[in-house]
Amino acid sequence: xxxxxxEKQKHVPVVNKKSLQFFEKYINNPSxxxxxxxxxxxxxxxxxxxxxxxxxxxYGTAVGVINPKADYRxxxxxxxxxxxxxxNYITPxxxxxVIRNGGSDHQIAPSKRVNIHTDKGMVKAVFGWPAIHTRxxxxxxxxxxxxxxxxxxxxxxxxxxxxxxxxxxVITYEDEFMxxxxxxxxxxxxxxxxxxxxxxxxxxxxHENKKKLPFALYIVNSVQExxxxxxxxxxxxxxxxxxxxxxxxxxxxxxxxxNKITQGDLACGRGPVVSYAPAVQTNLNKLLIETAQKNDIPxxxxxxxxxxxxxTDAFAYSNGGVPSALISLPLRYMHTTVEMIHxxxxxxxxxxIYQTLLNIKKDHDFRYGQ
Numbered sequence: 001x002x003x004x005x006x007e008k009q010k011h012v013p014v015v016n017k018k019s020l021q022f023f024e025k026y027i028n029n030p031s032x033x034x035x036x037x038x039x040x041x042x043x044x045x046x047x048x049x050x051x052x053x054x055x056x057x058x059y060g061t062a063v064g065v066i067n068p069k070a071d072y073r074x075x076x077x078x079x080x081x082x083x084x085x086x087x088n089y090i091t092p093x094x095x096x097x098v099i100r101n102g103g104s105d106h107q108i109a110p111s112k113r114v115n116i117h118t119d120k121g122m123v124k125a126v127f128g129w130p131a132i133h134t135r136x137x138x139x140x141x142x143x144x145x146x147x148x149x150x151x152x153x154x155x156x157x158x159x160x161x162x163x164x165x166x167x168x169x170v171i172t173y174e175d176e177f178m179x180x181x182x183x184x185x186x187x188x189x190x191x192x193x194x195x196x197x198x199x200x201x202x203x204x205x206x207h208e209n210k211k212k213l214p215f216a217l218y219i220v221n222s223v224q225e226x227x228x229x230x231x232x233x234x235x236x237x238x239x240x241x242x243x244x245x246x247x248x249x250x251x252x253x254x255x256x257x258x259n260k261i262t263q264g265d266l267a268c269g270r271g272p273v274v275s276y277a278p279a280v281q282t283n284l285n286k287l288l289i290e291t292a293q294k295n296d297i298p299x300x301x302x303x304x305x306x307x308x309x310x311x312t313d314a315f316a317y318s319n320g321g322v323p324s325a326l327i328s329l330p331l332r333y334m335h336t337t338v339e340m341i342h343x344x345x346x347x348x349x350x351x352x353i354y355q356t357l358l359n360i361k362k363d364h365d366f367r368y369g370q
Contacts (some may be wrong), residue, residue: 014201014347022046023177023197027187030115030172032084033102036060036223039080039193043221047200050207051219057238060223061231064203070216072363075244076202076353077232077311078195079225082188083335085171087116087150090161094154096125099145101170102226105335109148112337113174116152118164125152125171175337183343184268190339194329194346195247196221201350202357214362215242225311232311236318243284243323243360244315245353249341250275250302250328264302266330268342271298272349273328277308279316281323283366288325291356297348302328323366327352 015023026046031039040062044054051064062080083102090096096116110129115122128151129143141147150171154160177187185194199219206213218239222231225248236244250273253263266273274288292299307313308326316324329349332340 011344011347013343014205014350015343019197019201019204023185026197027177027189027193030084030117031080031082031189031193032117032170032172033081033224033226035117035170036080040221040223043080043196043200047203047219050200050203057235059231059234061235062221063235063239064219066203066206066217066219067213068216070214072215073218073239073241073243074213074215074357074360075218075220075236075239075241075315076199076357077220077222077244077246077315078199078248079192079223079231079311080196080221081223081226081231082172082191082193083226085114087165087167087169087171089167090157090165092157094152094156094160095128096150096152096160096165098148098150098171103335106145106148107143108336110143114150114171115174116150116165117170117172118166120164123152123163123165124174125150127151173337180340184340185343185346186338186340188337188339190331190341191249191334192225192247194249194331194341198247198329198346198350199353202353205350205354206357211358213357215360215364217357222311229311229314232314233318236315236322240319241315241322243364243366244312245284245288245325245327245356246310246312246315247327247329247349247353248308248310248312249331249334249339251334252330252332252340255332266300266302268330268332268340269344270300270330271345272352273300273302273330275302275304275308275312275326275328277304277312277326278306279308279313280304280325281316281366283368284323284325287359287366288327288352288356291359292352295351295355297352297355299348299352300330
């Protein structure tokens with residue numbers, strides 16, 4: 001008896017036990033903007049069995065290449081950096097004030113545990129906050145850059161500096177990866193090291209399934225996205241790709257205090273998100289959608305207005321215009337330490353990129369009218 005068309009297809013996992021172990025290690029390893037190298041090394045070590053060659057550029061963007069001698073170049077891309085803080089001022093009493101490195105959220109900082117990266121190693125600290133008993137008045141002062149501070153257990157500036165801490169040291173949160181209700185992956189920096197993990201899994205599938213591509217595939221893990229797409233700008237000029245498929249995260253809008261009228265109706269567990277924006281090339285986007293439909297991959301749609309705010313924009317407007325598209329992973333609680341993504345969405349993003357690559361022909365022309 002044939003299966004009814006409206007019957008939900010049984011989900012087949014793509015991520016295996018070995019790759020999940022890498023994912024956990026990769027998420028737990030800090031990779032703040034401007035200091036991505038340790039995470040990039042982990043990523044390349046995982047990727048190397050599935051590629052022909054690799055390189056790292058001057059600022060730390062890591063690239064693996066399959067079939068490097070081919071003239072036609074296709075990029076699949078994510079970004080490696082995570083939000084963080086910089087030490088900005090050390091008080092005479094040994095407390096530390098910070099500034100952002102990327103879009104760090106000051107409201108979640110109080111009571112968080114952090115690691116301060118120094119030449120002497122990691123120094124533990126906490127974001128302190130006055131006890132509720134000591135706060136008075138009708139209107140409480142909210143956390144802000146001017147009043148959040150770190151306490152590393154020192155009582156003088158000299159003692160802080162003796163630990164190796166100085167202005168400019170980078171600070172990352174301590175929170176680690178976990179699986180919630182056997183359904184969600186949870187951790188800091190899923191924006192967007194989940195993307196780096198997914199494009200690495202695409203390379204693994206191509207290798208394990210012995211798929212030969214008629215073009216050169218560049219698997220790109222860019223740096224410095226969180227401060228303006230800088231790594232993507234640099235690597236796009238170096239590779240000069242003919243096509244770019246970018247993956248990043250987008251907001252699950254089903255949780256409280258999010259306006260669907262302005263943010264759209266998107267949810268974890270409902271599949272990858274394809275975007276509509278000036279930087280998204282129409283014919284490439286159609287290929288993504290046709291591929292999803294042909295392979296029964298669930299997907300959602302998002303309108304991104306003037307820009308996507310992702311590395312898609314950097315690739316699209318490079319080299320005289322590169323056909324580019326964005327596949328987003330729905331995520332809850334972006335730029336917090338408890339970012340959440342659905343396991344099935346991860347599998348489906350991997351599968352959508354993989355199947356799309358198999359549909360790109362040698363010298364594929366995505367121009368209008370072609």
